[in-house]
Amino acid sequence: MSRNAAASGTLGRQPLNRRTSALIAAAVYCALLAAWELYGRAQYRPGGVLPPPSRILGVLWDGRTAYWSNTLTTVGEAAAGFIGGVALAVVLALVMDRLPLIGDGVYRLSLMIYSIPVVALAPALVAWLGLGFTSKAAVALLAAFFPVLVNLTGALRSTDRRVRELGEVLNTGWAGSLRFLRLPYALPAFAASLKIAAPAAFIAAMIAEWVGADQGLGLALLYAMFGYQMPQLWAALVLSSAITGLLAAAFGWVARIATPWHASVDAGSERR
Amino acid sequence: MRMQTPFQPGSAPSPGEAAGSAGDVRAGGRADAVGTGRRRGWSLPGWRGPVTSAAVLAAALAVWETGVRVTGTPSYALPAPSEIVTAADWGAVLEAVKSTVLAVLGGFAAGNAAGFALALLISASPVLASVLYPLALTLRAIPVVALAPFITLAFGRGATLTVVVAALIVFFPTLINVLLGLRSVEREALELMHVLNCRPVTVYRRVRLPAAMPSFFDAMRIAAPSAVLGVMTAEWIIGGQGLGKLVITAALSLETATMWAAILASSVVAGLLFSLVTLAERLLLPWAERR
Numbered sequence: 001m002s003r004n005a006a007a008s009g010t011l012g013r014q015p016l017n018r019r020t021s022a023l024i025a026a027a028v029y030c031a032l033l034a035a036w037e038l039y040g041r042a043q044y045r046p047g048g049v050l051p052p053p054s055r056i057l058g059v060l061w062d063g064r065t066a067y068w069s070n071t072l073t074t075v076g077e078a079a080a081g082f083i084g085g086v087a088l089a090v091v092l093a094l095v096m097d098r099l100p101l102i103g104d105g106v107y108r109l110s111l112m113i114y115s116i117p118v119v120a121l122a123p124a125l126v127a128w129l130g131l132g133f134t135s136k137a138a139v140a141l142l143a144a145f146f147p148v149l150v151n152l153t154g155a156l157r158s159t160d161r162r163v164r165e166l167g168e169v170l171n172t173g174w175a176g177s178l179r180f181l182r183l184p185y186a187l188p189a190f191a192a193s194l195k196i197a198a199p200a201a202f203i204a205a206m207i208a209e210w211v212g213a214d215q216g217l218g219l220a221l222l223y224a225m226f227g228y229q230m231p232q233l234w235a236a237l238v239l240s241s242a243i244t245g246l247l248a249a250a251f252g253w254v255a256r257i258a259t260p261w262h263a264s265v266d267a268g269s270e271r272r
Numbered sequence: 273m274r275m276q277t278p279f280q281p282g283s284a285p286s287p288g289e290a291a292g293s294a295g296d297v298r299a300g301g302r303a304d305a306v307g308t309g310r311r312r313g314w315s316l317p318g319w320r321g322p323v324t325s326a327a328v329l330a331a332a333l334a335v336w337e338t339g340v341r342v343t344g345t346p347s348y349a350l351p352a353p354s355e356i357v358t359a360a361d362w363g364a365v366l367e368a369v370k371s372t373v374l375a376v377l378g379g380f381a382a383g384n385a386a387g388f389a390l391a392l393l394i395s396a397s398p399v400l401a402s403v404l405y406p407l408a409l410t411l412r413a414i415p416v417v418a419l420a421p422f423i424t425l426a427f428g429r430g431a432t433l434t435v436v437v438a439a440l441i442v443f444f445p446t447l448i449n450v451l452l453g454l455r456s457v458e459r460e461a462l463e464l465m466h467v468l469n470c471r472p473v474t475v476y477r478r479v480r481l482p483a484a485m486p487s488f489f490d491a492m493r494i495a496a497p498s499a500v501l502g503v504m505t506a507e508w509i510i511g512g513q514g515l516g517k518l519v520i521t522a523a524l525s526l527e528t529a530t531m532w533a534a535i536l537a538s539s540v541v542a543g544l545l546f547s548l549v550t551l552a553e554r555l556l557l558p559w560a561e562r563r
Contacts, residue, residue, distance in 0.1 A: 020402070021398070021401070021402030022402070024399060024402045024403060025402050025403050025406055025407075028403045029407075049425075049426040104324065105324070105327075105328040105331065106328075108324060108325045108328045108329075109328050109329065109332055112325070112329065112539070112543065113539070114497075116535060116536075116538065116539035116542070117497070117500055117501035117504055117505075117535075117538050117539070117542060118501070119417075119501060119504070119505050120501070120504055120505075120515070120516065120519050120534075120535050120538055121535065123519055123520050123523030123524070123531065124523060124528070124531060124532075124535075126523075127523055127526075128349065199415070202415075203415040203417060203418065206415070206418060207417055207418070207505055210505075210508060210509065211508075211520070211523075218418075221418060221421045222421060222509075224421065225421035225422075225424055225425055225509070228425060230425060233421060233422055233425060234422075237414070237418060237419070237422060240415055240418055241413045241414040241415065241418075242413070244413050244414075244415050245410070245412075245413025248413065
């Protein structure tokens with residue numbers, strides 16, 4: 001990005017330097033927030049679409065204990081599902097790698113299942129596992145499982161020929177080649193898949209709560225809707241967006257730290 | 273396309289076979305990494321891809337069928353595939369597919385158009401870029417599906433509003449990928465355009481837009497299944513008569529055969545959209561490098 005920006009700079013239009021662009025952005029955002037605040041105060045009615053930001057923050061602060069416990073519930077469901085899903089995916093990816101013939105079939109099958117909208121299974125899982133923690137964790141597990149499985153298996157299968165040949169020359173055997181050559185090679189794809197899987201697990205847990213739950217952020221969203229309480233709805237949305245954003249950012253950072261040798265770890269591009 | 277002899281256990285790759293299979297692989301379709309260098313052990317040439325997939329699917333269905341029969345699982349918990357075929361209300365499923373597909377396609381068109389247009393604007397104007405790009409990155413964190421209650425409160429209920437969810441889901445990956453694509457131009461190409469004294473419009477037409485196309489298709493490939501999922505989930509809250517609605521009503525009335533039929537139909541729709549994008553990419557961008 002920077003190289004290309006610099007490139008376009010030498011050719012005609014001068015791009016703005018970082019400080020100027022940050023200043024412009026900050027100014028515009030402040031103006032927008034102020035306008036929103038003023039508009040919200042002038043036009044305020046309980047069901048209004050744009051409650052003033054101060055009011056949204058007030059709702060968050062006043063209901064902090066309830067929002068905190070609801071958030072913890074959903075994050076807990078998502079975390080359990082995420083850990084389980086990633087662990088299962090890694091184990092299965094390694095098994096598929098060890099047994100190429102079976103692995104090939106399972107890989108194709110998982111690609112097919114990957115296109116099943118996981119959350120569509122939520123009603124089935126809630127009917128089966130009940131309204132509690134387990135059903136939501138199961139949906140989150142499925143949501144986290146497939147991106148990791150497909151990405152990791154794909155990366156293990158598409159190892160660079162030169163890497164493979166090096167393994168053959170060094171006569172490493174399956175375990176050695178996996179440990180020293182192919183896993184490091186697949187690590188960036190694995191890290192990128194975690195960045196997809198973590199927010200996906202959280203969103204899946206939240207959406208699964210719509211089908212049936214006794215607490216959680218998803219439920220808070222629904223209750224705010226049923227009660228025509230726009231500020232509460234905004235508060236729950238702000239919270240859930242903050243969490244998904246933080247999850248993506250955190251795992252992006254982990255990916256950068258864990259795979260420093262990989263230049264394109266986080267070009268920001270979205271790839272499957 | 274060079275024919276390979278299938279199934280040569282443990283054969284070492286012979287010279288001249290090194291890079292040969294990359295071309296045949298593509299017949300295998302989606303994200304298919306078979307043949308990017310032959311593995312030791314079983315090798316599967318590309319033309320066998322669809323055949324293998326079909327065989328695997330058949331095997332999986334057979335396992336499912338026998339598993340349900342052997343364990344005697346009641347059909348309300350998990351119906352066998354044969355039960356799904358015979359007991360499901362396929363008329364309702366087809367109606368639902370129509371409704372969902374319309375919403376997804378509408379959202380797909382709107383979201384892609386908006387995302388592409390905004391990406392062009394941002395890449396053309398440094399001032400706009402400094403304001404809109406951080407905003408876009410911030411907004412991307414919003415779980416679009418979770419906006420369904422908000423859309424319901426703000427605009428009411430109705431099938432047409434599920435299109436908004438699909439459009440928003442498609443919008444962000446397209447915006448960000450196209451933007452990165454527009455920027456990922458080789459410096460030499462830009463310098464050449466500069467030397468040739470080309471107008472900015474020409475630079476976009478000849479260099480930047482072609483460079484952005486592959487990542488645009490990447491974005492669409494990701495967004496297609498997500499859009500199906502988004503519309504289905506939005507239907508629970510916003511209303512509409514699509515697959516999502518059918519899944520939940522069938523689940524609540526314990527018509528599990530119809531519920532599974534709807535779930536399978538949704539995965540077929542998502543898979544078809546994915547394949548359509550891939551096919552379009554192959555037809556429109558024959559020059560692009562395939563991963």
